[in-house]
Amino acid sequence: MAERSARWRAAYGAGTGHLLVLLPGFAIAGWVALRLAGEADRGRMLLWFLGAVVAHDLILFPGYAAVDRVLRRLSVRPVLLNHVRVPALASALLFLVYLPGILGLGGATYQSATGRQQVPLLGHWLALSASFFLLSAAGYGLRRVRTGRPRPSPDDGTRQQGSGSRGGRAGGGPDPPDQAGSGRPRRQ
Template identity: 75%
Template structure:
């Protein structure tokens, strides 16, 4: 048994659980692709998906990898770094997901799809992002206080 696991790890590069999770992800992605195959806007969705992959790999990844490297060099200790990373990631993820609403774009498409007027999201996104950083700051201060006390 251990020999089979060792051969799988040598051939595949990871363990059996990783392979199973990856196969499950491919199954879900295939199901979504089959569901979208009958949609009228499938080519537009495919173009958006390919564009998102290209923009992420060629633009966004180098930007946030560089920002992380700068943050690592600026912080002497690693502890506060995650208290900046986590709220920044949450804020960036919300920004990307709600980008058209935050920038005030796509109002007619939103209204035709939902039958509702688009709500202004910029103020809400800013408030939510500020709350992410505030909670992270409070957690960091509490951890420092508890560590200094003991």
């Protein structure tokens, strides 16, 4: 049985659980493709989808990866960085979803589809984005108050050796030499 599983993993590249998760996704994608095949606007939808993929992979991803890299260099604590990442992601997703309304484009299309006048969404998006960042800042402040003074992260080099940390003795001294000169390391 283990040999069969190893052969499957070598041939497929992942375990059977991976395939079982992908199969429903393929079924849904196939159903959507069949539904779109009968649509008159399928060419425009395909063009929009390909444009979105290209725009994301060539423009958006390098942009937000560079911003994240700069934020990681500026921030010492990953917790603080996550309190910037999450509201920024929520704001960016809302911007992409409501882009025409935020920029005031497509008013005639909106009116013909809904029978209403298009409301400018820029103010709403800015207010919502500001509330995301304010809620995140409040959450960070609450976290700092609850946990007290933040401890330095292990990788910033400010942790003291031997003060109750793993590997050192409680007294702060170095670990004792190996037992009875046997040359073997001491068991933990």
